Structure formats: structure tokens, C-alpha cells
Amino acid sequence: MLRLAIIGTNWITHKFVEAALSTGLYQLKAIYSRNKDSAETFASKYPSENSQLFSDLDSLASSNSFDAVYIASPNSLHAKQAMLFMNHGKHVIVEKPMASNYIEAIQMFECAKRNQVILFEAFKTAYTPNFSILKSELHSLGKIRLANLNFCQYSSRYPRYLAGELPNTFNPVFSNGSLMDIGFYCVAFAITLWGKPNHVVGQAIKLDTGVDGLGTATLAFDDFLVNIQHSKISNSYVPSEIQGELGSLVIEHLSECESITKIMRNTNKTQLISNRHPDNTMIFEASYFSELVANKHINHDDILRSLTTIEVITALREQIGVTYQADQN
Amino acid sequence: MLRLAIIGTNWITHKFVEAALSTGLYQLKAIYSRNKDSAETFASKYPSENSQLFSDLDSLASSNSFDAVYIASPNSLHAKQAMLFMNHGKHVIVEKPMASNYIEAIQMFECAKRNQVILFEAFKTAYTPNFSILKSELHSLGKIRLANLNFCQYSSRYPRYLAGELPNTFNPVFSNGSLMDIGFYCVAFAITLWGKPNHVVGQAIKLDTGVDGLGTATLAFDDFLVNIQHSKISNSYVPSEIQGELGSLVIEHLSECESITKIMRNTNKTQLISNRHPDNTMIFEASYFSELVANKHINHDDILRSLTTIEVITALREQIGVTYQADQN
Numbered sequence: 001m002l003r004l005a006i007i008g009t010n011w012i013t014h015k016f017v018e019a020a021l022s023t024g025l026y027q028l029k030a031i032y033s034r035n036k037d038s039a040e041t042f043a044s045k046y047p048s049e050n051s052q053l054f055s056d057l058d059s060l061a062s063s064n065s066f067d068a069v070y071i072a073s074p075n076s077l078h079a080k081q082a083m084l085f086m087n088h089g090k091h092v093i094v095e096k097p098m099a100s101n102y103i104e105a106i107q108m109f110e111c112a113k114r115n116q117v118i119l120f121e122a123f124k125t126a127y128t129p130n131f132s133i134l135k136s137e138l139h140s141l142g143k144i145r146l147a148n149l150n151f152c153q154y155s156s157r158y159p160r161y162l163a164g165e166l167p168n169t170f171n172p173v174f175s176n177g178s179l180m181d182i183g184f185y186c187v188a189f190a191i192t193l194w195g196k197p198n199h200v201v202g203q204a205i206k207l208d209t210g211v212d213g214l215g216t217a218t219l220a221f222d223d224f225l226v227n228i229q230h231s232k233i234s235n236s237y238v239p240s241e242i243q244g245e246l247g248s249l250v251i252e253h254l255s256e257c258e259s260i261t262k263i264m265r266n267t268n269k270t271q272l273i274s275n276r277h278p279d280n281t282m283i284f285e286a287s288y289f290s291e292l293v294a295n296k297h298i299n300h301d302d303i304l305r306s307l308t309t310i311e312v313i314t315a316l317r318e319q320i321g322v323t324y325q326a327d328q329n
Numbered sequence: 330m331l332r333l334a335i336i337g338t339n340w341i342t343h344k345f346v347e348a349a350l351s352t353g354l355y356q357l358k359a360i361y362s363r364n365k366d367s368a369e370t371f372a373s374k375y376p377s378e379n380s381q382l383f384s385d386l387d388s389l390a391s392s393n394s395f396d397a398v399y400i401a402s403p404n405s406l407h408a409k410q411a412m413l414f415m416n417h418g419k420h421v422i423v424e425k426p427m428a429s430n431y432i433e434a435i436q437m438f439e440c441a442k443r444n445q446v447i448l449f450e451a452f453k454t455a456y457t458p459n460f461s462i463l464k465s466e467l468h469s470l471g472k473i474r475l476a477n478l479n480f481c482q483y484s485s486r487y488p489r490y491l492a493g494e495l496p497n498t499f500n501p502v503f504s505n506g507s508l509m510d511i512g513f514y515c516v517a518f519a520i521t522l523w524g525k526p527n528h529v530v531g532q533a534i535k536l537d538t539g540v541d542g543l544g545t546a547t548l549a550f551d552d553f554l555v556n557i558q559h560s561k562i563s564n565s566y567v568p569s570e571i572q573g574e575l576g577s578l579v580i581e582h583l584s585e586c587e588s589i590t591k592i593m594r595n596t597n598k599t600q601l602i603s604n605r606h607p608d609n610t611m612i613f614e615a616s617y618f619s620e621l622v623a624n625k626h627i628n629h630d631d632i633l634r635s636l637t638t639i640e641v642i643t644a645l646r647e648q649i650g651v652t653y654q655a656d657q658n
Contacts, residue, residue: 145534145563146543152475152572154594201530203547203554205474214475216547216556218532225532227545229556234474234572237579237592243481243563250566263566265483 002290005030005060005090007081008072009042012095016070016122017046019282025290029066030054057081061088068118068293071095074174076326079104082119083111091118093289097184098306100175100326102314105307118292121306125185126192127284130257130274134242134249135193137262137273141244144194147226149186151254152214152236161207169232170209175324177211179204179313183230185255186240187316188309190219190226196308197221202316207233212322219312249273256281331619334359334389334419336410337401338371341424345399345451346375348611354619358395359383386410390417397447397622400424403503405655408433411448412440420447422618426513427635429504429655431643434636447621450635454514455521456613459586459603463571463578464522466591466602470573473523476555478515480583481543481565490536498561499538504653506540508533508642512559514584515569516645517638519548519555525637526550531645536562541651548641578602585610 004026006013020026028049033039039053054060060069061084068091071081079099082092092112098121099105112119125131138144157167168174169181179187179202190197197219204215214231229236240251247264251257260274292299317323333355335342349355357378362368368382383389389398390413397420400410408428411421421441427450428434441448454460467473486496497503498510508516508531519526526548533544543560558565569580576593580586589603621628646652 146481146545146558146560146565148477148479148558148565148567150477154574158574201532201547203530203549205552205554214554216475216554218530218545218547220532223534225534225543225545225558227556227558229475229477229554231475231572234574235577235592235594236475236477236570236572237577238477238567238570241565241567243560243565245483245487245563248564248566263564265564 002026002068002293003029003066005032005066005069006072007032007069009033009038010072013042013070013072014045015280016072016282016286019280020286021046022280023283023287023290025287030060030063032057032060057084061085061090067091068093074168074176075180076100076173076175076324079108079326082108086111086115086117086119089115089117091293093120093122096121096123096188097180097313098310100324102307102311104326105310109303109307118296118298120289120292120302122282122285123188123305124282124285125189125255125257126305127288128257128277128281129284130260130277133273133275134251134257134260137249138193138242140247140262141242141249142246144224144242144244146224147190147242148240149189149226149228149254150236150238150240151182151185152229152231152234153182154235155232158233161209166209170207170211172210172322172324175326177322178214178230178232179212179316179320179322182232183215183217183228184309184313186228186230187217187219187312188305189254190228191308191312192305194221194226197226197312200312200315202319204320204322206320206322210322212320215320217316331355331397331622332358332395334361334395334398335401336361336398338362338367339401342371342399342401343374344609345401345611345615348609349615350375351609352612352616352619354616359389359392361386361389386413390414390419396420397422403497403505404509405429405502405504405653408437411437415440415444415446415448418444418446420622422449422451425450425452425517426509426642427639429653431636431640433655434639438632438636447625447627449618449621449631451611451614452517452635453611453614454518454584454586455634456617457586457606457610458613459589459606462602462604463580463586463589466578467522467571469576469591470571470578471575473553473571473573475553476519476571477569478518478555478557478583479565479567479569480511480514481558481560481563482511483564484561487562490538495538499536499540501539501651501653504655506651507543507559507561508541508645508649508651511561512544512546512557513638513642515557515559516546516548516641517634518583519557520637520641521634523550523555526555526641529641529644531648533649533651535649535651539651541649544649546645
């Protein structure tokens with residue numbers, strides 16, 4: 001059993017805890033929130049866990065009641081918090097994106113190495129069964145030529161922004177914006193499949209808070225292009241697609257790999273190649289992380305994907321002129 | 330009745346002639362091909378027209394048997410041929426793209442003005458009824474934020490290229506390639522709706538002939554982006570989309586505007602807003618052109634769209650390093 005602590009008490013933390021507990025591999029030992037009430041409310045959903053509550057981060061880090069921590073705080077805090085815990089010998093699973101920028105991510109992995117702990121980025125998509133199916137079917141498309149990776153989801157906080165407020169998701173202080181939150185899935189998807197692109201070009205529409213509301217990017221590989229679009233201020237109703245010379249894979253809901261259809265050019269034959277996922281697809285990354293920790297397994301592919309993804313996102317941010325406080329350090 | 334001559338005897342010329350005759354507004358008076366046999370074979374399909382056959386371009390241009398000419402020769406010849414005919418007082422409808430590059434297109438419109446004739450680019454999409462419906466529904470999407478315009482069609486000539494031949498469609502001598510042939514529709518579509526972008530960025534995968542096999546582009550407007558992808562070496566099976574803050578339009582088969590579906594974000598209500606087009610959508614541009622000629626009507630919107638489109642395509646070609654002989658002149 002992996003003894004878990006959590007940082008952050010919002011919806012995604014609930015989703016991760018539910019996923020983790022449902023695998024039967026985790027115990028929820030500690031809950032941190034700056035606000036004790038939030039921690040109590042969170043704990044009340046999992047009464048059988050008898051979790052300890054913390055409102056001081058250093059006390060939590062020093063506690064021996066858990067082995068690994070799930071960090072779902074604002075992006076701007078990921079690096080500092082993860083390093084604090086790793087320096088106390090804890091394993092860390094941190095929500096995507098890993099950090100505010102590439103330099104922070106490098107420091108985090110150096111810290112993990114020094115402390116001989118596992119540092120893992122919770123990019124759930126790559127650990128779903130349908131993503132594995134997709135990977136195994138790619139070769140049947142012949143030479144890959146073009147991919148369009150599309151994730152556009154109107155944020156429920158956007159009306160508040162339009163009303164003159166500054167919700168966290170559009171606040172650069174938290175290292176937020178469309179590319180970091182949503183575009184991340186497209187970039188990480190491509191890099192998981194094909195590694196580091198030769199070069200990248202990005203465009204964005206910025207909001208007056210300084211973060212990007214939406215953007216496009218092209219990742220150029222030797223003989224194919226990955227075309228990306230992401231938005232937090234408009235919705236998309238069309239799937240993503242990977243085009244080879246012989247056929248295409250059409251992917252519904254990129255971050256979930258909800259369904260994957262293969263269409264072969266010669267025959268026009270359409271075939272559903274994916275299976276139905278459970279509602280909560282975080283169970284796959286939760287199982288995977290517990291295995292990494294149990295085996296003290298350093299997976300270099302995971303690390304390289306995380307580093308390359310934040311490297312590309314950092315380069316794209318520079319091009320579109322979205323900068324964070326963390327970039328000045 | 331508009332007395333028509335045609336240059337080029339390939340499938341698209343047949344399609345245009347069929348469209349033109351079906352409107353009841355045209356007579357096919359003259360057929361030109363370098364090869365007399367081709368002209369005869371072409372003419373045999375339209376016996377009631379009693380068209381005159383030509384294998385010399387200057388003789389055709391000097392003939393008084395027709396008022397307007399449809400030019401569907403290779404792109405590299407459009408400018409020179411169009412200007413020859415306009416200098417003989419003929420009206421010209423020229424297949425897209427207008428010319429090899431922006432400078433040629435400017436010269437063509439100057440020539441049209443000098444000779445007081447109509448010069449019209451056959452970008453059929455803009456003249457379809459469904460495109461008009463789309464235009465009239467755009468406002469219902471709220472603020473436009475992101476469009477993905479997608480036209481990827483595996484060329485029937487690509488296997489010949491792969492076998493080591495040099496089919497026209499991949500030959501830079503004819504000012505060909507994916508952006509000129511296929512990407513054109515995406516660029517012209519955007520410019521018809523929204524005018525000249527603030528800036529454009531393009532990427533491509535080039536074939537060893539020097540032309541682009543596929544490409545992506547972003548056209549940046551004040552507060553939205555148009556993301557484009559086009560390919561002649563892979564197929565796409567997903568529609569195009571225009572995203573506003575309130576909803577989206579999903580467009581099947583961009584060049585034909587085959588069907589258009591509106592989806593409103595708040596209600597998730599999906600509504601087919603288009604009608605069924607006839608199989609041959611060139612009838613709309615054919616009717617329109619005959620009207621322009623009959624009324625000697627100079628439509629500045631059409632001219633601006635043609636010029637801006639080739640200006641953007643020329644800029645994109647420069648970025649991706651696809652150059653033609655015509656660019657050296």
C-alpha cells in the first residue's frame with residue numbers, strides 16, 4: 001500500500017484520490033490545505049481513511065505518516081513544493097504541467113536524483129489503455145505525415161473574467177493560461193509519440209491579464225508536422241486526427257483518448273479500435289505511479305517526455321510573449 | 330448568352346463547361362489545346378455547341394467568335410495567357426490560384442483595368458449558397474476566436490511521384506504544390522470571410538521536387554486565429570470548424586461547403602443549417618461570372634480577395650522556401 005499525502009483540495013484532487021483509492025493500492029494518510037476548513041471538508045468525503053490534516057507545509061513535509069505526495073497546487077508552486085518534499089525523501093506525483101518553465105523542471109529532476117526518489121508528472125493520457133492501442137496501431141498508417149491535435153474547452157471561469165474579475169485560471173501569477181492548462185495535452189501527446197520536434201512555432205490570442213486565451217502551434221518533425229490548437233475561451237466539436245499516407249486515426253477528446261477510429265485510405269474502411277474507458281481515467285496514472293514507487297523504478301521515457309514537453313511549452317511561451325514571475329528567477 | 334472559349338482540356342475544364350452550359354447562360358464557341366486531338370476529343374462531348382478548335386493561342390485570342398475565356402492551364406501560364414486575352418478585349422475567368430505569385434496577379438488586374446474587361450478568379454466555394462448561409466450565421470457565434478480550416482486530399486498522382494516520376498501536380502515548373510492547389514481553399518476561405526490577416530506563419534513538408542507535399546499555417550487577426558492544414562500526400566476525415574465564444578460552425582468538405590452544422594455552447598444544440606448542393610458546384614461561379622460580364626460589373630470585393638489570397642500564399646511560400654521560375658521574373 002502506498003501511503004499518500006495530498007496538496008490542494010479542489011476538484012482534480014478529489015478525482016485523483018477517488019482514482020487512487022479505487023485501485024486498492026493507496027491509503028490517504030495526510031491532507032494539506034492552507035485553510036484548515038478546506039482540509040476538513042475534503043477529509044469528510046473519505047472518513048474511513050482517517051487522514052491527518054495539515055495547514056503547515058513544512059510540518060507535512062517532515063511527517064513520517066506517508067511515502068508519496070500528490071501536488072495539485074497552482075502551477076507556480078509545483079517546483080518549490082515538489083523540491084521541499086523530495087528533500088524530505090518523499091516521492092512526488094505532480095499535476096501537469098510539471099512546473100512554470102523548463103529550468104524549474106530540470107531543477108526538480110536533479111532534486112529527485114539527489115534524493116533518490118520518484119518524481120512523476122500526472123499526464124494521465126499517456127497511461128490510458130486507448131493510448132497504448134493508438135501507439136500500437138500507428139505503424140499501420142504508413143508514413144506519418146500530418147497530425148492535428150485539438151483541445152478547445154470553454155472555461156467555466158471565462159464569464160467571470162468577462163465580468164471584470166481575475167479568476168486563477170487566467171492569472172499569470174499562478175503560471176496559468178491556455179497553453180499551460182489545455183495546450184499542454186496536445187504538446188505532451190505529440191512528444192510522447194514522437195519525441196522532441198526539430199522546431200516549433202506558436203501563435204496566441206492573449207487576454208488583458210497577460211495570459212493566452214487560445215493558441216496554435218506547429219511542431220515540425222523530419223517528415224511530418226503536428227498542428228495544434230487549444231483554447232479556454234471557445235469550444236471545439238471536432239476530433240483530433242493523425243494522418244499517415246495509408247490512413248488516419250481519428251481521436252475523440254484528446255486528453256481522455258475517449259475513442260479512436262481508424263480509416264484506411266484505399267478501402268475507406270472505418271474501424272473503432274479503442275475500448276470504453278472508465279469515467280475516471282486517472283486510475284491508470286495512479287496505478288502506474290504506485291508501481292514506480294513500489295519498484296523504485298526510474299523510467300527515463302517519462303522523464304524525457306516531461307522535460308521535453310515543458311521545454312517546448314517554455315519556447316512557445318517565449319514566442320507568444322506570455323511570461324511568468326517564475327521566469328525571472 | 331455568353332460566348333465562351335476554353336483553354337485546357339482536362340477534367341476541371343469539362344466540369345466547368347458542364348456547369349456553364351447547364352446554367353443556360355453560355356455557348357461554347359472555341360476550344361484550345363496545344364494538341365489538336367485533345368481539342369477534338371473535348372469537342373466531341375459537346376456536339377451541339379459546334380465549337381471552333383484552336384491549337385494556336387494567338388489565333389484564338391484574335392478570334393471574334395467569343396467574348397470570354399476560361400483558363401485552366403497550369404498555374405505558371407495563367408498570368409501570361411490571361412493578359413494576352415485581356416489585351417484582345419476578352420473577359421477572363423481563370424482557375425485558382427489566379428497566378429504564380431502576387432506580382433503577377435497585380436499585373437493581371439492592371440491589365441484588366443487598362444482593357445476595361447472583367448478578370449475573375451474561379452474560387453468556386455465563395456459563390457455557393459451554403460457559403461452565403463455560413464456568412465449570414467457567423468454573427469450568431471458571438472466573438473469569433475479560432476478557426477481550423479482543413480483540406481487534406483491524397484493526390485491520385487502521388488503513387489507516380491513515389492515511383493520516381495514527376496507528375497505535373499508535384500512539379501515546381503508549373504507553379505504547383507499543396508499550398509497552391511489545396512491550401513489555397515483554406516486561405517481564400519478565411520480571406521473571403523475576414524479580409525487580410527495581420528500576419529501569417531507557415532510550415533511545410535517539402536518533396537524532393539522542391540514543392541510542398543503538405544503544410545500548416547496560422548493567419549492572425551486582431552482577436553482570433555485561423556489555423557490551416559493542407560496536404561496532397563495524406564487524407565483527412567475530419568471537418569473544418571469556426572469557433573466563436575457562443576458556439577461553432579462545423580463544415581464538411583471545405584472547398585464544397587458540403588454541409589454546415591451549428592452547435593451552440595450553452596444548449597449543446599446541434600442544427601444543420603446548410604442545404605444540399607448540386608453535384609457540380611461550379612454552376613454558381615459560372616452564373617456569377619456571366620452576370621459580371623453582362624453587367625460589366627467590377628466587384629472590388631472579389632478583386633481584393635483574389636489579390637490578398639495570392640499575397641498571403643506568396644508570403645507563405647517564401648517562408649517555406651518553395652520558389653518558382655515565375656518568382657525570378
